[in-house]
Amino acid sequence: MWQNDKRKEKINYQVIEVSPTAPAPMTARRMVFPFTAIVGQEEMKLALLLNVIDPKVGGVMIMGDRGTGKSTTIRALADLLPEIDVIADDPFNSDPNDPDGMSDHSSSQNPSIVKKKVPMVDLPLGATEDRVCGTIDIEKALSEGVKAFEPGLLAKANRGILYVDEVNLLDDHLVDVLLDSAASGWNTVEREGISIRHPARFVLVGSGNPEEGELRPQLLDRFGMHAEIRTVKEPALRVEIVEQRAAFDLNPQAFMEQHQPEQEAMQQKLVAAQQLLPQVELDYDLRVKISQVCSELDVDGLRGDIVTNRAAKALAALEGRNEVTVDDIRRVITLCLRHRLRKDPLESIDSGYKVEKAFSRVFGLEASSEANSAATANGVR
Known part of the structure; x- marks a missing residue:
């Protein structure tokens, strides 16, 4: 079938090519509401912190009313976490100190190491399975004899947080994919007889409104923790929340600097807890x-x-x-x-x-x- 010897040689060695992601343009750091400035919702905050300390707890499902700060709290947690060591130009955020958690693409000798913020990936409700799991370029595989893999959201979320808002509205087959990857720590893509496997170790966080439907019991059971939050009723606390948000919107930089000591103290506390x-x-x-x-x-x-x-x-x-x-x-x-x-x-x-x-x-x-x-x-x- 193949007329070119070089092509045949590539097939025998099963060369893996991972499409590099385009470098992001240099932009100013996005201002995120500080985690330590969030008032109330102690149950949700505790569940998130425990999952960061031990990701094997299995993620958290947050169910509550609209406008109770679910998304704000989760993004604030990701911003709070300390930077991690990753292999430079690795699409899977592989840990250079964990050979068992590296992808085949990352197993090079003496890799260069860089610092990176803990990834926080939002999974949109309309995402396709190829976008979530990644896809294999069949045309390139046939024409060049190379496994050309385009990483998906699971690859991007490795060693970070994968957040699914309104998870009770997500297609069941995608929920199955997410839960299987979260439980095993690996994502496998099978297409036309070609198989690619890469690490997908992340904290799965789902949020939803009970009025919009419940998750199937067998899927709900796969989340390690379940936090129920309600709208704050105390007038004094509601006023404090409104004032905090107004101050942040008026001058985000000054507001973040005001809470920087508390943020650093919490960050050090999390690092110490992970070590202990x-x-x-x-x-x-x-x-x-x-x-x-x-x-x-x-x-x-x-x-x-x-x-x-x-x-x-x-x-x-x-x-x-x-x-x-x-x-x-x-x-x-x-x-x-x-x-x-x-x-x-x-x-x-x-x-x-x-x-x-x-x-x-x-x-x-x-x-x-x-x-x-x-x-x-x-x-x-």
Whole structure:
């Protein structure tokens, strides 16, 4: 079939060619609202920070009303994170210190290393599967005998954050692709007998409005954490939020400089937590009680147990401790389990309340609370 010996030689060696991305024009840094200046929504902020400390927690699904700062908070987190080391001109943001996480294209000897901001990729609702996963140039493969791969959004998001706004409106097959890549850490593209595989390790963050539909339970279960946020009701807090936003819009540079010390302190805290995480211990008895809570709530599978263990360790690291406490578990267990409970259409009780009640019962906090109430009623101080 091939008349040219050089072409045949290329086919035998399976040369991989990754289309280089065009260099971005030099532009001024985009002004992003500072993460430390965001008022309220503590549950959402905690879930995001824990996923940054330990990406293996599995991402977070944020459901809440419109205009509650979901997108603002996620973009602020990406801007807060410290720069990472990457291989120069590598389309996959490969880590030079992690040979197992490199693509075939990145496995060169003595690569030059550069600093880069943690990538933050927005996935539009109308994206095609080729745009998300990347595509292979079949014409170039046939004419030149080269695997010509055009990286997609998953390649760009490697070692960063992939944000899907209104994820409940995204096509189910794309959600499947995202969840599979997030779970395995790799993306494989198969086209016409040609296969390309590259790292895709990212924190998957989805947001949505419950009024616009729910995710399928089996897909919702694949998100490590689930944060529910509501519109702030306290007038004083609402005024503070409005004033903060007005000050940022009036002079973004001055506003960011005002919060720069807090931003740097938070950044250092995250770096310290990532370094401390491998040393954090979770007592065996506490692990048993976590699994007991999951069992009593009839949680399907073991993802709930695994994610709660990881999140509790990440929280202890964030607080600068190397041992998990009961309070750490209390703060994360609702985030990790509320979306894994079986839904009963006849039951009006909130899933978060069910998790809290089961936690208090298993950890013996319910009895101590009742004892304190009885002592107070009897006049005991």
